[in-house]
Amino acid sequence: MDFSESSEHLALRAAVSAIGAAHGHDYFARCAAEGRFTDELWSAIFDNGFGGVNLPEEYGGGGGGILEMAIVIEELAAHGCPLLFLIVAGMCGPIIDEFGTPEQRERWLPSLAAGRAKMAFAVTESGAGSNAPNISTSAARDGDQWVIKGAKQYITGMDVADAVLVVTRTGTDRRGRGVLTLFVVDTDTPGLHCQPIPMEIKAPDRQFTVFFDDVVVPADRLIGGVADQGLRQIFSGLNPERVNVAAQAVGLGRYFLGKAVAYAGERAVWGVPIGTHQGVAHPLAEAKIQLELARLMTYKAAWLFDRGIDGVGEAAAVAKFAAADAALFAFDQTVQVHGGNAFASEYGIGDLWGLTRLMRSAPVSREMVLNYVAQHTLGLPRSY
The missing domain is CATH 1.20.140.10 (Butyryl-CoA Dehydrogenase, subunit A, domain 3)
Structure with missing residues (x-):
């Protein structure tokens, strides 16, 4: 066992810590009070290559993993800047990298790694809670397209996201549980509507209910397979x-x-x-x-x-x-x-x-x- 951090990890920790200290909790609290996203801090993180630290180098990322992303998130929080949306961003890119096609990876990963694009993640529903296979938001094939219907709740950052990775139900397995399938949906797609949820939590990252009213997406927005993949x-x-x-x-x-x-x-x-x-x-x-x-x-x-x-x-x-x-x-x-x-x-x-x-x-x-x-x-x- 080796519990010492590598020189690379120590350098990453120090660099992110410096960014966190330069902004600090006063900045975080001010953004929360003004109801605006932490754009300046987000840019500082990504401009220095830390926001996409867990994405492949070939797409502009840092080539690291969750360990490196955890270091980034910990050091920012240690300076009073706990960015919820950065945790979301740390989920979407790796899912696309692992399960997406080469074309999908090329389409989304460079912009996510650079911070030019932001992607939300939508799985939570009021009627399902921790039981993800019980979700009711559905996706049905219609020729070369898919039609998504349903609603998600407590989705972080829909006001700043360019797209959202949506978990849908595309069928039922032999045990009666939902067959889950993921789609990337642009937030300006017709039929997608967001409603902010008033929260007592004081944070710049806002929460939303997201409605999918017959949202049509092309087949190339499906990430991975359909059966037993989601x-x-x-x-x-x-x-x-x-x-x-x-x-x-x-x-x-x-x-x-x-x-x-x-x-x-x-x-x-x-x-x-x-x-x-x-x-x-x-x-x-x-x-x-x-x-x-x-x-x-x-x-x-x-x-x-x-x-x-x-x-x-x-x-x-x-x-x-x-x-x-x-x-x-x-x-x-x-x-x-x-x-x-x-x-x-x-x-x-x-x-x-x-x-x-x-x-x-x-x-x-x-x-x-x-x-x-x-x-x-x-x-x-x-x-x-």
Whole structure:
């Protein structure tokens, strides 16, 4: 085993960290308050070649994998810039690279790697939740075209996306589950309509309900095959999503802990810094321990995925589980250390509660992770 980072990874981490620091949480919060996308930060990431770090070099990417993308996402979050849409972007390109035709890869990957084009990912439906094969959005062949009908919910970034990778149902298998098929749909296609969802989460990345009213797409927009392909494609994207959400949670935890440690080292009430007292110091030390453990699992999951090794599904889910809990614990301790100041905007803490709490529920809930481990690892009877 080798737990040291390579010189290339250290350089990547330092470079992205510098970009994150140059913008910082004040910039992120300002974009959220103004209801606008983080265009300047997005451009800085992609202009320096970091946004497409997990895409092949032949298409303008960095030639890396999920591990490299996790580093990028963690370092940005560690400076208070948790970009949800970057996680989405980290899913779509690799799916097209793995399952698309040479023509499809040539069509979309260069622009995605350069950041010139943005692609959303649409799988979630109100009636399906975590049960992806139960989705109802359908796609039916009509000659050389496909017609998509249905609706998706909580789709990130439709206001800035040029296209969306849509998961549809194209039939039913022998077990009664949906046969899933993916299509790339331009966001200006007739029949595609978006409605923003008012959210309590303060973030520049907005959420949408997306309606597909007889949306017609040509056959060359289908990614991969039809039968028995969609579910494999989805999890080739969902496992990296869980790893990257874990990386973002670890980064946010680092951000909170950094705030708490600095404050505890400076704030003096009884003649000494409050960090002198074990009642303050011990919870922060525990937060550090939780974050380090979660970080190890996050990078183990990324390592497994990039090498195609069995066990990545569980590792990715466990990483997300552990990191989300660790980030929320770090947030709570940071609030406690700051007292009333945690709720003042100038301290850059309270506005991140919604996004931090969300990671315990999405993209996979704690309960579904526990179900998975109980069934697949412990061998207990299936509960659902």
